[in-house]
Amino acid sequence: MSPDLRELGNVDRIIHEPARLMIVAILSAVESADFTYLQRETGLTKGNLSAHLARLEEAGYIRIEKSFRGKVPQTTCSLTTDGRRALRAYRAYLKRAVESFEV
Amino acid sequence: MTVDIDGIRKRTWRYWYEDGLSEIALGVLYLAVGGLFLADALLPKGPGHVFLSTLGLPAVLIGGAWLGRRAVQAAKERLTYPRTGYVRYPRPGGRRRLLSGTVAGLISALAVLLLRAAPSARAWLPGVLGLVIAASYLYVGQRFGLGRFRALAAFSAVAGVGASLAGLSMLEGSAAYFALAGTALVAGGAVTLRRYLRQSQLQPIGVVDEP
Numbered sequence: 476m477s478p479d480l481r482e483l484g485n486v487d488r489i490i491h492e493p494a495r496l497m498i499v500a501i502l503s504a505v506e507s508a509d510f511t512y513l514q515r516e517t518g519l520t521k522g523n524l525s526a527h528l529a530r531l532e533e534a535g536y537i538r539i540e541k542s543f544r545g546k547v548p549q550t551t552c553s554l555t556t557d558g559r560r561a562l563r564a565y566r567a568y569l570k571r572a573v574e575s576f577e578v
Numbered sequence: 579m580t581v582d583i584d585g586i587r588k589r590t591w592r593y594w595y596e597d598g599l600s601e602i603a604l605g606v607l608y609l610a611v612g613g614l615f616l617a618d619a620l621l622p623k624g625p626g627h628v629f630l631s632t633l634g635l636p637a638v639l640i641g642g643a644w645l646g647r648r649a650v651q652a653a654k655e656r657l658t659y660p661r662t663g664y665v666r667y668p669r670p671g672g673r674r675r676l677l678s679g680t681v682a683g684l685i686s687a688l689a690v691l692l693l694r695a696a697p698s699a700r701a702w703l704p705g706v707l708g709l710v711i712a713a714s715y716l717y718v719g720q721r722f723g724l725g726r727f728r729a730l731a732a733f734s735a736v737a738g739v740g741a742s743l744a745g746l747s748m749l750e751g752s753a754a755y756f757a758l759a760g761t762a763l764v765a766g767g768a769v770t771l772r773r774y775l776r777q778s779q780l781q782p783i784g785v786v787d788e789p
Contacts, residue, residue, distance in 0.1 A: 500581065504587040509665075515663055544659070547660070
């Protein structure tokens with residue numbers, strides 16, 4: 476296997492999953508966003524979004540805070556430094572992969 | 579499934595403008611500035627007039643921006659966040675603030691130099707203002723993908739140049755420009771807000787955001 480091909484297998488699978496990539500892309504543009512906004516933008520069900528958020532939190536890519544806004548419970552998410560670094564690395568990886576690809 | 583990372587980021591930034599509240603607040607500020615110019619043009623010369631022409635504009639701009647920011651935030655807390663979610667944007671960094679300040683300072687210095695060098699050019703102040711503000715609308719529209727800002731830019735340019743060509747004094751022309759531009763912003767913002775409220779539903783009370 477060529478080194479180029481071997482590198483294709485080294486993709487960050489946490490961030491490579493489209494729903495999680497969407498979440499990370501949204502959070503990379505803001506300081507924080509709540510569950511309602513993320514659900515509206517990603518179009519995921521509550522359960523599905525919750526599972527993806529838990530996975531990202533487990534990987535250390537996002538921080539989740541639960542609080543109350545008035546009397547309404549609110550779950551707020553923000554990207555960590557590791558998450559921001561992972562998104563940058565993923566974009567660079569994709570760029571390299573596309574550039575090395577010839578038909 | 580394709581993920582357009584830059585498109586998602588742009589849409590997230592655009593969310594700030596989705597409810598039209600910031601346009602309404604800016605429009606009200608423009609109307610206040612227009613009212614100030616009109617008062618300056620109409621009031622007889624005296625101590626009150628001196629206060630208006632020296633401290634009036636900075637007071638309205640600084641106070642209006644401060645009040646407007648708080649009013650928009652309060653309205654968003656009540657109308658937008660309970661419907662479509664809460665987003666907190668990063669504060670502009672020092673480099674961006676410095677750049678904005680430098681550009682604003684350069685434009686103001688150029689305008690003052692121009693007015694001193696050619697007093698007859700005073701009547702063109704509304705036209706220059708209209709074009710500069712139109713350029714800023716175009717920048718925002720392009721950066722966040724907001725089509726309605728192109729219409730606002732065209733209106734600002736036409737209103738500014740029109741106010742200059744109407745044969746009014748500098749103060750009357752500026753008052754006319756800010757009144758027109760402010761009305762356009764408030765009307766555009768109100769239409770956007772109405773559409774937003776129709777399209778988005780309030781979350782029922784007691785619903786937990788996360789399962």
